[in-house]
Amino acid sequence: MSVNITIRDAVKKYGSNTIITDLSLDIKEGEFFTLLGPSGCGKTTLLRMIAGFNSIEGGDFYFNDVRINDMDPVKRNIGMVFQNYAIFPNLTVEKNVAFGLKNRKLSKDVIVEKTDKFLKLMKIEEYRDRMPERLSGGQQQRVALARALAITPDVLLMDEPLSNLDAKLRVEMRTVIKEIQNTVGITTVYVTHDQEEAMAVSDRIAVMNLGDIQQIGTPKALYQRPANLFVATFIGRTNIIKSTLHAEGQKTFITLPGNHRIELSTIMADQRKDQEVILSIRPEELYLKPEGEDGVKAIIDDAVFLGLNTHYFVHFESGEKAEIIQESQIDSILEKGSVISLGVKTQKINVFDKDGKRNLVMGVHNDLVGGAR
Amino acid sequence: MSREKSKRKDVWKLVSLLVILMYALILVYPLIRLLRESVIVEGQFSLQGFKDFFSKPYYVRSIGNSLKVSLAATAISLALGVPLAYFYQMYEIKGKSLLQVLVILCSMSAPFIGAYSWIVLLGRSGVFTKLLESIGIQVGSIYGFSGIVLVLSLQLFPLVFLYLCGALKNVDNSLLEASVNMGCSGAKMFFTVVIPLCMPTIIAASLLVFMRAFADFGTPLLIGEGYKTFPVIIYDAYFAETGGDHTFGAAVSVIGIFITAAIFLFQSWISNRHHFTMNAMHSIERKKAKGFKNVLLHIYCWAIVGLSFMPQVYVIYSSFQKTSGKLFVPGYSLESYRFAFTHLKKAIPNTFLIGIAALALVVVLAILIAYLVVRRANVANKVIDTLSMVPYIIPGSVIGIALVLSFSKRPLLLSGTAAIMVIALIIRRIPYTIRSSVAVLQQIPITIEEAAISLGASKMKTFFTITVPMMGNGIISGAILSWVTIITELSTAVILYNANTITLTLAVYTYVSRGSYGIAAAYATILTVTTILSLLLYMKLTGNKEVSL
Ligand SMILES: Nc1ncnc2c1ncn2[C@@H]1O[C@H](COP(=O)(O)OP(=O)(O)OP(=O)(O)O)[C@@H](O)[C@H]1O
Numbered sequence: 048m049s050v051n052i053t054i055r056d057a058v059k060k061y062g063s064n065t066i067i068t069d070l071s072l073d074i075k076e077g078e079f080f081t082l083l084g085p086s087g088c089g090k091t092t093l094l095r096m097i098a099g100f101n102s103i104e105g106g107d108f109y110f111n112d113v114r115i116n117d118m119d120p121v122k123r124n125i126g127m128v129f130q131n132y133a134i135f136p137n138l139t140v141e142k143n144v145a146f147g148l149k150n151r152k153l154s155k156d157v158i159v160e161k162t163d164k165f166l167k168l169m170k171i172e173e174y175r176d177r178m179p180e181r182l183s184g185g186q187q188q189r190v191a192l193a194r195a196l197a198i199t200p201d202v203l204l205m206d207e208p209l210s211n212l213d214a215k216l217r218v219e220m221r222t223v224i225k226e227i228q229n230t231v232g233i234t235t236v237y238v239t240h241d242q243e244e245a246m247a248v249s250d251r252i253a254v255m256n257l258g259d260i261q262q263i264g265t266p267k268a269l270y271q272r273p274a275n276l277f278v279a280t281f282i283g284r285t286n287i288i289k290s291t292l293h294a295e296g297q298k299t300f301i302t303l304p305g306n307h308r309i310e311l312s313t314i315m316a317d318q319r320k321d322q323e324v325i326l327s328i329r330p331e332e333l334y335l336k337p338e339g340e341d342g343v344k345a346i347i348d349d350a351v352f353l354g355l356n357t358h359y360f361v362h363f364e365s366g367e368k369a370e371i372i373q374e375s376q377i378d379s380i381l382e383k384g385s386v387i388s389l390g391v392k393t394q395k396i397n398v399f400d401k402d403g404k405r406n407l408v409m410g411v412h413n414d415l416v417g418g419a420r
Numbered sequence: 421m422s423r424e425k426s427k428r429k430d431v432w433k434l435v436s437l438l439v440i441l442m443y444a445l446i447l448v449y450p451l452i453r454l455l456r457e458s459v460i461v462e463g464q465f466s467l468q469g470f471k472d473f474f475s476k477p478y479y480v481r482s483i484g485n486s487l488k489v490s491l492a493a494t495a496i497s498l499a500l501g502v503p504l505a506y507f508y509q510m511y512e513i514k515g516k517s518l519l520q521v522l523v524i525l526c527s528m529s530a531p532f533i534g535a536y537s538w539i540v541l542l543g544r545s546g547v548f549t550k551l552l553e554s555i556g557i558q559v560g561s562i563y564g565f566s567g568i569v570l571v572l573s574l575q576l577f578p579l580v581f582l583y584l585c586g587a588l589k590n591v592d593n594s595l596l597e598a599s600v601n602m603g604c605s606g607a608k609m610f611f612t613v614v615i616p617l618c619m620p621t622i623i624a625a626s627l628l629v630f631m632r633a634f635a636d637f638g639t640p641l642l643i644g645e646g647y648k649t650f651p652v653i654i655y656d657a658y659f660a661e662t663g664g665d666h667t668f669g670a671a672v673s674v675i676g677i678f679i680t681a682a683i684f685l686f687q688s689w690i691s692n693r694h695h696f697t698m699n700a701m702h703s704i705e706r707k708k709a710k711g712f713k714n715v716l717l718h719i720y721c722w723a724i725v726g727l728s729f730m731p732q733v734y735v736i737y738s739s740f741q742k743t744s745g746k747l748f749v750p751g752y753s754l755e756s757y758r759f760a761f762t763h764l765k766k767a768i769p770n771t772f773l774i775g776i777a778a779l780a781l782v783v784v785l786a787i788l789i790a791y792l793v794v795r796r797a798n799v800a801n802k803v804i805d806t807l808s809m810v811p812y813i814i815p816g817s818v819i820g821i822a823l824v825l826s827f828s829k830r831p832l833l834l835s836g837t838a839a840i841m842v843i844a845l846i847i848r849r850i851p852y853t854i855r856s857s858v859a860v861l862q863q864i865p866i867t868i869e870e871a872a873i874s875l876g877a878s879k880m881k882t883f884f885t886i887t888v889p890m891m892g893n894g895i896i897s898g899a900i901l902s903w904v905t906i907i908t909e910l911s912t913a914v915i916l917y918n919a920n921t922i923t924l925t926l927a928v929y930t931y932v933s934r935g936s937y938g939i940a941a942a943y944a945t946i947l948t949v950t951t952i953l954s955l956l957l958y959m960k961l962t963g964n965k966e967v968s969l
Pocket residue numbers: 061066084085086087088089090091092093240
């Protein structure tokens with residue numbers, strides 16, 4: 048049985064140091080939910096509050112309708128996968144997986160059956176009698192996952208489970224994790240500071256910074272319509288350009304470097320007024336215009352060919368720098384120093400107020416609970 | 421260049437050779453002499469010594485007695501020490517630094533001081549015995565088996581504690597959290613997760629405690645009364661024989677070596693089956709226990725430590741009591757100290773001279789041997805490694821007898837000199853110091869030495885300017901702990917000493933056996949103070965509030 052998790056006004060203090068001030072969150076049943084944010088922002092802290100290993104200084108935590116603040120961690124029925132796996136080094140793979148089952152006073156047959164099931168599911172049957180010392184990192188990770196899932200927990204918590212693996216294994220294991228979560232259908236809270244990993248596995252992501260949640264949404268929502276400048280820069284790459292917004296009747300315009308004006312039809316109605324803004328234009332939202340066509344003038348500083356795409360590093364006449372991604376062409380790469388003319392995919396770009404606190408474009412989805420925004 | 425290189429290599433080969441020669445002289449030769457002595461009677465091969473031993477139930481029973489005493493002491497030490505270490509590492513205990521220092525002091529008191537104090541406290545006319553009798557409680561006899569076990573357990577559980585603290589520091593917090601997550605916490609977690617995780621250390625600590633208990637002779641001598649243990653038999657056998665004939669003593673010693681070797685092999689066999697490695701990313705954090713549990717925790721920890729430290733407090737107290745002849749009389753005086761400082765004047769300087777000489781040699785040799793073993797693995801150094809560990813399993817009194825047999829005739833006439841006492845201490849202490857040096861050296865990546873060599877430093881220069889300084893802290897802490905055990909060593913020294921080479925520990929022993937308890941207490945107090953100062957120095961130098969073995 049899976050549960051939904053509700054967190055209201057959570058507070059976490061270490062001594063007099065407040066790490067999390069006032070955090071609310073809804074995690075749906077069966078969802079793959081990721082906490083994403085820079086190092087030290089409080090992801091692990093929040094996860095361990097859910098698990099019951101950190102004290103809770105304020106607020107309420109619920110599994111369905113049950114308040115769990117004071118529930119013993121033993122009784123929360125949580126499966127947890129630790130960053131360093133926390134596999135018992137003195138037990139074989141099989142005994143590690145069976146450990147939690149034995150504590151449930153299940154009959155021998157059930158223990159054997161369930162252990163087998165998860166050893167098979169995680170494809171580690173052949174290592175069942177091995178000691179953990181003699182397993183590779185990826186195999187240990189599978190054991191940790193099998194062990195956590197074997198007790199059929201209500202919630203699965205994972206704290207940077209892939210950070211100890213090499214790049215290739217990371218990609219492989221995240222697919223495994225995603226697939227297993229799909230099969231088992233268990234509510235999962237996943238912690239990572241790798242945004243690409245978060246995008247790859249999550250149903251929804253909460254982007255955190257300094258103990259606050261900035262935005263909650265699907266990977267697509269976060270990437271295409273970030274709620275603020277922090278989310279825009281933390282998720283994916285983007286060019287940040289200072290600009291001004293002009294309203295002329297029903298129309299709004301932004302000024303790009305070189306005094307190039309373009310019309311934007313995506314600005315929210317109540318924001319269609321003259322103001323300073325910050326533009327976030329992702330590298331693929333800029334495109335090269337054919338020679339002679341009017342556009343934003345830029346000079347190429349460097350070009351990097353990466354197969355599918357070619358990255359151009361340019362500067363504008365104003366001196367501001369930017370990065371552009373183009374699908375690689377069969378003819379030659381543009382030379383350093385050549386002057387090009389750029390167009391902007393106006394439907395895609397995002398416009399923030401001058402503090403970067405708020406996205407002025409329509410269609411921002413933020414599931415933040417009780418958010419002022 | 422190439423000539424130079426081969427010359428440098430020779431330096432370490434030379435060191436290997438010298439170390440092997442040294443071991444041949446001070447360890448292998450004495451053991452061979454001992455073996456020879458045990459089977460040669462008047463120039464003829466004879467197993468008479470062994471026959472004598474095995475034909476008398478009195479002797480044979482002593483082996484059983486020793487095994488029983490050692491097993492019981494080991495079991496009780498584990499039962500006391502393991503939970504203590506667990507509580508100490510898991511929970512906030514008030515005054516935990518003091519607690520730890522006291523635990524260590526308990527383990528480092530001179531042997532038999534415990535026995536002596538417990539007799540005074542709980543013996544036939546003991547202070548507590550009378551007190552308890554006056555309220556109608558009969559204390560059973562503490563002489564014999566139960567007394568020996570009591571004293572040994574209270575003196576040896578600190579070793580279990582120290583070993584286990586080290587092991588628990590290597591247990592990653594997330595292992596315990598994983599366990600809690602899967603529905604296993606509290607006492608159940610202690611037995612199903614913590615104990616198995618510490619099993620390799622528990623086995624190692626058990627061996628150490630067992631060997632110490634098995635080889636201890638001061639305690640059974642004082643409190644055993646009719647209950648003879650094996651080391652007492654060795655001691656009696658040695659001193660009963662006069663002149664050049666030590667066949668029986670040698671035979672008993674050889675039997676002793678066989679027994680301890682068998683125990684050692686048994687332990688290695690078990691520990692091989694429990695082998696795995698651990699290292700913690702996040703060590704366990706101490707938590708505050710709540711309410712009643714917290715009270716119980718504190719009572720448990722402080723009661724055990726208080727109980728085991730009581731003998732020393734009592735000894736210090738009685739050193740200030742007034743005496744008349746051998747008896748304590750009401751009132752206080754410094755008479756015992758005046759006597760102690762005016763008689764056996766050599767005891768204090770001897771303790772320091774012999775101790776420091778032994779310590780210096782132990783440290784230098786241990787560093788060299790550790791380097792050979794860790795960095796220059798080859799057959800010769802493998803032999804050195806094995807040889808250096810041999811004394812670990814040989815009872816101290818046996819080493820004493822072997823040394824006397826080997827060095828009492830010209831040209832190797834050393835008996836009665838301070839040199840033989842130093843040699844004995846080196847042999848007995850070096851296994852421990854080598855182990856800690858090896859551990860330290862293994863932490864230092866070899867790439868650092870390679871970097872120095874690639875920058876043009878010679879191998880010897882690299883060793884002295886890079887390796888040794890990096891080992892520095894580990895060496896100092898190891899040395900101070902060795903120092904404490906050196907100055908409290910008894911079982912070998914008691915066979916080798918004479919009036920000129922007497923030390924503080926031996927002085928305590930002498931006066932206890934003469935029944936002059938006040939003076940013995942004064943010497944013991946001086947010894948205890950020296951130990952405490954050494955430990956404080958250790959903590960200051962390592963900047964470490966925690967002592968580890
Ligand atoms: N036991 C503790 N005592 C005091 N402060 C702590 C403790 N644990 C964490 N903190 C502080 O709380 C903040 C959040 O830490 P947390 O471990 O939750 O970060 P994180 O988001 O998981 O970072 P990372 O990605 O590096 O794991 C940090 O500033 C950290 O210094």
